[in-house]
Amino acid sequence: MTIETTPYSGIPRFHVGVDCIIFTVIGDRLNLLLVRRDFEPEKGKWSLIGGFVNENESVDQAAKRVLYELTGITNGFIRQLGAFGEINRDPGARVISVAYFSLLNYAEINQEEVKSLKGEWVDVDRLPALGFDHPVMIQNAMEQMRKKILSGHLVFNLLPELFTLTQLQNLVEKVMGRPLDKRNFRKRIMENTEIVATEYIDKESSRRGARLYRFIGERQSYK
């Protein structure tokens, strides 16, 4: 589509990729999505989910498309991490890549799609050796996500409409990878006017029953 008579003709061009670091909570562990490459280059090695930017889409759109193709999710939280542009970062050819990270609700993910594209969920504390510059990307992504989860809205994408404070805390703990103090946690929650108590009580989780809450803020996702 690019017209070769633009003022920019003669300027080199590059493949531009997107790499997605997709997190989810499975059981009580934070996992991320990898693929084992059954194609060259680096065949047999584990790799992040990636794709190439098309002519008719923005880089952000490409990332969302890749996310969608793999998980069926159209409105998950996704955020840019940065560009990775070393010459030999991809041994196959020169590819400049923009990395994104995302946190999704496991229950909403189309696991058939994931499997059919050879995706596998891997515990973040048991990651295999990864090719390219993916280890750095993952490290960065995890730090940023953990920073965001304590102060942001993004955790509510992983919760049902109504939830107990224990559910909320458990989820945050799984993402953070460490336990949190219950009273301090609830203190912070109570300061957040976007989390409101409902009249309902959940009787599933305990004899006594737990108050159900609702998040009334805007769910953070594609903007």
Place this chain on the structure above:
Amino acid sequence: MTIETTPYSGIPRFHVGVDCIIFTVIGDRLNLLLVRRDFEPEKGKWSLIGGFVNENESVDQAAKRVLYELTGITNGFIRQLGAFGEINRDPGARVISVAYFSLLNYAEINQEEVKSLKGEWVDVDRLPALGFDHPVMIQNAMEQMRKKILSGHLVFNLLPELFTLTQLQNLVEKVMGRPLDKRNFRKRIMENTEIVATEYIDKESSRRGARLYRFIGERQSYK
């Protein structure tokens, strides 16, 4: 250089640009470097310093090269801000751009080069209207730089080998755009073991004379 028989042939390619947001302190004001475009597209409009990534360099290297070509500086602090990839962000042609910001010592900058490339220093509080998505980039860059300047080493690139605490504070205040409390500032400084008093006294700036300090940490720059 890309071999067309790689597994990636057929994938679209893009011009990849770098945009540099170059800050410096002039007199007592924070400035940044702009060019007035005397070429299409957007001729006559102000713009950030930019360039294109070449085949034989990484994206980071391209940014450093652009910085060097414009200022003559080879070892200034520079840091990636992120990728900007909207389809029509550049009205001339599809260009995916990676933005960087940098903070340089005005005295070290080759002002001939700047002028010969039509660069102009502009007070950050008196920026003209800018094309493309440059206003967003600048906003982000300024926030990040101010966050870093208080806790980082980057300010020492703008100071001579030996400096007084007043010089240091003045500089930080200029970058922050607001005054700081002298005693609190010095308290923080004293906690930093990388800033050490020397035996020397500067007699230029005052009758009494001021202790000269030295920064013994690693100067933050290209890594």
Place this chain on the structure above:
DNA sequence: ACAAAAGTGTTTCATATACACCCATGC
């Protein structure tokens, strides 16, 4: 009665901010 999860406040600590006067020297 007891098991199991829900709920609830206070103390402590570290960090950030506000604030004003004396010191040394050259003229």
Place this chain on the structure above:
DNA sequence: GCATGGGTGTATATGAAACACTTTTGT
């Protein structure tokens, strides 16, 4: 002796973290 910039400490506020017992109810 006075003008100029250099140098110094304490009190308060705010936010983060540590910490343990009572409540409710189904079995």
